[in-house]
Amino acid sequence: MKKYKIKAKKGNEVKIISGKYKGKIGIIKEILYEKNKVIIDKINIQTKHIKVKQSEEKGIIKQVEGPIHYSNIKTIKTDK
Template sequence: MKIKKGHQVKIISGKYKGSKGKVLSVCQKTNKVTIENFNIKTKHVKPKRDEEKGYIKKIEGPIHQSNIKIDNLTN
């Protein structure tokens, strides 16, 4: 069964092994999924104008589909 947005999944390998989460997005081209509150990356954003300040943004990074399995089929 294909993994879709909104599915509950369990991470079966890697840093977050054994954790459960909800799928936020799926990229079929690269076979990667983004899971809510996992694989958090820090992105530094530069100021666009002189009067603006730069800031640090935290975003979820993608995880390969082979490292997860569907935990619960009910949405």
């Protein structure tokens, strides 16, 4: 996969321009350069099941933000 230069930075406000979350606005939490994706705060929430590692512990169900391809976002406002 070819790596592209992502013009948005961590903390920038972005708008989703295509996909399931089209029209929503959020702040970039993390950038995954090797996959050309970004993680946006409170957008694309996914459920993750974590297995038990020891017999006394319980399994956990966590809600985490999933990545969105950088081509589906548009920078609205930069944070300095």
